[in-house]
Every structure is written in C-alpha cells, then in structure tokens.
Amino acid sequence: MIFKELDGGLSVIDNLKVAGAKEGKYGVAVIVSENSDASAVFTSNKIVAAPVIYTKKVVEKGKVSAVFVNSGNANCFTGNQGIEDCESLVELVSKELNIPKGEIAISSTGVIGRKMPLDVITGVASKVFSSLGNKPEDSLAAANAIMTTDKIPKQCALEVTLTNGEKVKIAGITKGSGMIAPNMGTMLSFIVTDGVMESKYINKALKKAANKSFNMIVVDGDESTNDTCLLMANKASGVNIVNDGEIDPNFQEALEYLCIDLAKKMVKDGEGASKVIEANIYGAKNIDEARLAAKAIVTSPLFKSAVFGGDPNWGRIVSAIGYSGADVSADTVTIAIANKQDEVDLVKDGEILAFEGTDNLLRAEKIMLGEEVIVNVDLNKGDGEATAWGCDLSYDYVKINAEYTT
C-alpha cells in the first residue's frame, strides 16, 4: 500500500489551521498554511471572476500562506469594484492573521454579476478568524462553508509512503455541483501537503492530476468563471517529495487518487444527481480522442436522461461517441454496460448483441436501474485510454437551476 485514507480532511496536516462559517446563503472559509510553496490551475473561461484575476497574480510568485474563500457571490463581472473587494478582503485577512498581503489567495463561488455584499462577508469572516483550529470539525466546517448547491461537504485525506519509505500527508476540500465541465467546471478545491515541494513541481504534479480528475468530470456541460484548484506544500513534515528533480511517483499516484476521489464526490453531489456515470474509453487513436469520447458520453443530455430513467437506450452512447470528434467506426466498436457485480456486452466488434428481447438488453436494463452505471467502450483504433465521470440529468437538476437566484 503506497497510501492509506485518513479521516479529518485538512486537519491531518500539521502547521495548518482552518475554519468556516455560514450565514444564510453566504459562507466563508479560511485556510492558514504559512509559508507554503504553491501552484494552481484555473478556469479556461474567457470571462473570469475578480478573485481568479487577483489570485493568479499571487500564485505566480509561488508562495501562499492563507486562502480566503467565500460562497454565495462569485464576484464575477463586477469590474474594478470586484478587484477592489478582493483587495479589501486581503487587507482584512492580512491584518487579522498577520500574514503578508502578497501571500493571501482569494476565491469566490456563487451568483455571477452581482456586487459582493462585503459587509455580510466580513461579518461572517470575523467568526471564522476567531475559530481557526486544526481539529477534524474545523476542516468539516470549511468544507461546509464553501458549499452552494452542494448537498454534502467533500474532503479527502491520505498518508503516502514515498518510494524511500518516508511519509507525507496530503489532504483537500472541494466544492462543486453544477456548471461542472468541460474544464474544471464551477469548482473550488484546496489541497495541502506537509511535504517539501517547490512551486514548479507542484504545478507539474497538479496539472497532471487535474487532467485525470477535475478536467474529466461533467455535471451539465457548462463551464464556470471561478474555477480554482490550489495545491500548497507547507513543509511541516520536512520530507522532500522531489528528489533529484523527480516528483516521487507514489506521491503523484496519491495526489491523483485524491483528486479523482474529490472529483467523483463532486459528480455524485451534482445538481439533482441520483446516479453516477463512469465512462471508460479504450482503444482510441490517442489519449486526446479517448478524452473526447469519454466526456461526450457523460455530457450527453440524452444519455444522462436515459440513466436517470434506467432506460438501456445504448444508441445514445453510439450517437455521443459518434459526434465526439474521436475516430469511431460502427464496425469495430465494442460497448458494454457494467456495475460492480455485472458487465454485459451490448455491441461486440460492431455486432449488436442487445436487440429487443435479448437477455443482454434485460441485464443492461437492470444495471441501468442501479446507482452506478459504468460504460466501457473499446474503439479498436489504437492505444488511447481515458475515464470520465458524470451524473444523470434529473427533474431536480432543472428545479435547482430554474430557481437559483429567485
């Protein structure tokens, strides 16, 4: 075992303090991890929120000591006022926690195009500053505070045994429920390790992990303006994660596991979601095409509706991979539907095995009625492989998003 799961979220990391509080639809979380090396990945949306613009500049310098996050208002499309609001909050955090302004990252999630209610946010913030701690309930409070339409707080913590036998910890909290896709969705994720790792390596490790996790989940196909995933290394363990210029492979594997775990928790808690879809593509021409095909399946509103209804309408898988942009031929493709107990071939090397009335279609229907639907597709075109995760499209998705601001 190169890593094991721990309870307690961010609280497993030494030299870290965290807290969170909510008041009505507004929440604040603060993570203090002094003198951390850091890097982050952000949304690729061309309209980005003020805190993304602000925090990009902070992170470029490679050092973050505290993160201030608010939910309820995205501080997006708020012009100069938005940047000024970021600066006011940073000034507040700096004064309260005695941290240099240049080492404070800021992050927001919530409604776009509304001014920040600074008085409300600072009111909640004052409670958070006074309750910073390093107990499991502190991490949980932070994970709770950053939720918007999320129903459950999401966190994950691991202890990793590096290749040289030394141990480091890594832990993260995340929020995200709608607007998840195609790149990072509306998600905020804050991950801390107690290992030693310069920001350029953090950047490399994080990008690789994000491409296999946060960038492979879809709730609805919308992409947010505020997405941020920040990884900090606070050196509390004194253990080097990078040796001779190489990131320890066990750490990389654990980071990817943690990111995938957080990502899967997001789709499971997707707006209105009642089921999780996993799409595995094998045999694509290359990895990029595999990613396209995997994401097309978990994005298709028609397939997502079919999963909601438990309808084994696998023609919609065919249709989705057909328009995905990946190279697909009707006479080579193999498609199976599975869950943990069963796997049934629907199409084998282009030959249909699940016509009306067949046993295969009945078994597929049984799988489709379950809470987890796995789609395995072999395109038989090359070596490209990828996995994407998504959720079904339900009445509740529509209900939640028809009534969001009103």
Next chain:
Amino acid sequence: MIFKELDGGLSVIDNLKVAGAKEGKYGVAVIVSENSDASAVFTSNKIVAAPVIYTKKVVEKGKVSAVFVNSGNANCFTGNQGIEDCESLVELVSKELNIPKGEIAISSTGVIGRKMPLDVITGVASKVFSSLGNKPEDSLAAANAIMTTDKIPKQCALEVTLTNGEKVKIAGITKGSGMIAPNMGTMLSFIVTDGVMESKYINKALKKAANKSFNMIVVDGDESTNDTCLLMANKASGVNIVNDGEIDPNFQEALEYLCIDLAKKMVKDGEGASKVIEANIYGAKNIDEARLAAKAIVTSPLFKSAVFGGDPNWGRIVSAIGYSGADVSADTVTIAIANKQDEVDLVKDGEILAFEGTDNLLRAEKIMLGEEVIVNVDLNKGDGEATAWGCDLSYDYVKINAEYTT
C-alpha cells in the same frame, strides 16, 4: 413583398404527390416528385444510419423522384442488415410507383440500435401508396407520419416572386424534437420547389440556408445519426431559378425564410419545451465566432433551466459566451434581454445595469417569464453577426428522455 406564405404544405407544389400514415409508434411518409433535381445535407456524426449511407449515394447523382421515410426506428447501427432493409424498401417503392430504383431516397428516424421491423413498415407503407394525393391533408398526413416525440406536425409553404417577376413555389415538411444540435440535430426535412434548378445550385442554396437555420438550432446539444435535409426542384412551373449562373436572390431569401421557419418550429416543439430562446450576437470578431457564441447561449443547460424558471440569471449568459470559444472581454460586452414588447440592457459596454433591486432586473425578470426570450449580445469586437434558436430545459425534457424506449 418578394414572397408570401401559403397554406397546404407540400400540396402547393404541382406534379407532386404525398401521403403518410401511422400505426402505433411506426409511421411512413412518401413524397413523389418525379424527375426532380436534388441535393441534400446530412448529419456530421461519424456513426451514421443506414438510410443516410444509402441516400447519400442516391443524391450524389443529383436526381430524386421519390422519398420514402419511416419513423419509429432509426435503422442505425444495424450493419449490413440495415443497408439490405433500405434496398428492400427501395425495391418496394420502385415496384409500387414505377420509379427507377436509383431515384428513390430513403430516410428513417427513431430508436438507434434496433433492427428495422420491416413487416410493420411495409404494412403501413401499403396504406400510404394507395392514398398518395396532392391535397393539403395529404401533406399534413406526411408531416404527421414522420413525427416521433414531436407534438405538432411542421410544414411551411411560400410563393416567391423572382427578380424578373416570375413566380415559383417552395414548400417543406420537417420533423425534429430532441437531439437537435450542433449540426442538423435529429431532424428530417424534405423541401420541394416547382422551379427549375440543377443539383449543383440546389446544393449551394441549401447549404447556405441550412447554415442559417437548421445548423443554428439547439434543443439539447446531442447530435443525431440520421439527420437529412433534402431539397428537390421538380420544374413543374417551368420557371428558372438560376439565371446566368446566379441563383435568384429572392429565391435564396425565401428558401432561408422557409428553413428558418421550419427550424424555429422545431425548437418550439423541442422535447419538453415551454419557451423559445433566440440569441442574437453582434460585433463578434467574425461570423464563425458569432455562431459559436450564439449557439453557446441556446445550448447552456444552466441558462435553459433559468429560462424555464423565469429567472433573470444573466450571469449564465456571460459564462456561456465566455467558454464559447469566441473572443469576449468583460469590459466591452453589452447584453440585453428582450421580447417583442420590451428590451432591457443588463450590461452596457461592460458596465452592469441590472444589479439586485434595479428596475432593469425587474423588467428582465418579466421578460424571462414570457414564452419568447430574446438575448441580444454585442461583443464589440468586429462585424460578425449570427442568430441561434433554442428552447428551455424543462422537467418534461427529462421525463420524455428518461422513458423513451421503455
């Protein structure tokens, strides 16, 4: 007036016979327009249905005398059997109507991945062959027969006055309700003019019209395997539409009007749709970027849900154009929401006018509650303009698609 609307759908065209019938979920329509020059546009999905493969070859020769359409089964992903079934149907049509096999187009819509129930289809077909006529009810019966989840039959007919004063007619029927987007969606459209026009000009005119109409509508973002839009010119009027190598501009304008009219009828009848969304983009860098931005708005599940709920959550418009791929800047964009009675600026040259509690937001909410929501966006980047149409995302969309095959 260069054209006027007529009643009667395809029946307004001389030398044309049409009929349709349904039996349970299966329908058949036949259009006989002998010795027509023809061209068509098809789905760009890489998995295409057997009738698309078959009909592409027929249309390449530029001549179509009859179209046989069935609903209820898409004859897609049916391998060699699917092509054989097309051939059987063409043989039947050829024998019944005494038309050369090479001039018969075939089209299917319905469930993907199920073998064609040929006995049922030929049973319905026999009724259709015996009832071919040229009365308004015959066209309506055909428009009805090709429906799947459509609620209303869709047809349009125009009389066009060409630039030289001569008159031609143009008429079409269409079906399409879900899987509409991004290119042609699940739609079948059969258009006939009584003018004289060689297939290469038909191809040119149809492509231009389809790009402004069928290729600019979105119900759900899924793209079908069976889309076909066929335009036939049967020369019954003896009037040339092409003179000195130029397509008469009045005809082109009328054809575009007809295609847009049929396209809008499709989104209005989109699965579960209760409202129509029109997105107009101005000032894009170029027309391609305008098309991307316009389609992103009518595709966004979040904005579509907001329209369903009458929620003026215009941040979702910002987010959608931001990830559309078009060049967008927060400080230059102007966004307005409108209906036929009112237009209200939400953002003007980057400045927000619709904060909480403003009169603008209240007026926007009133517009969002109506049955038609128009979004006008000026990107202030160039001269590119485009319009896209879509519908809201409702509980009924989910219901219809959760229960489609079961």
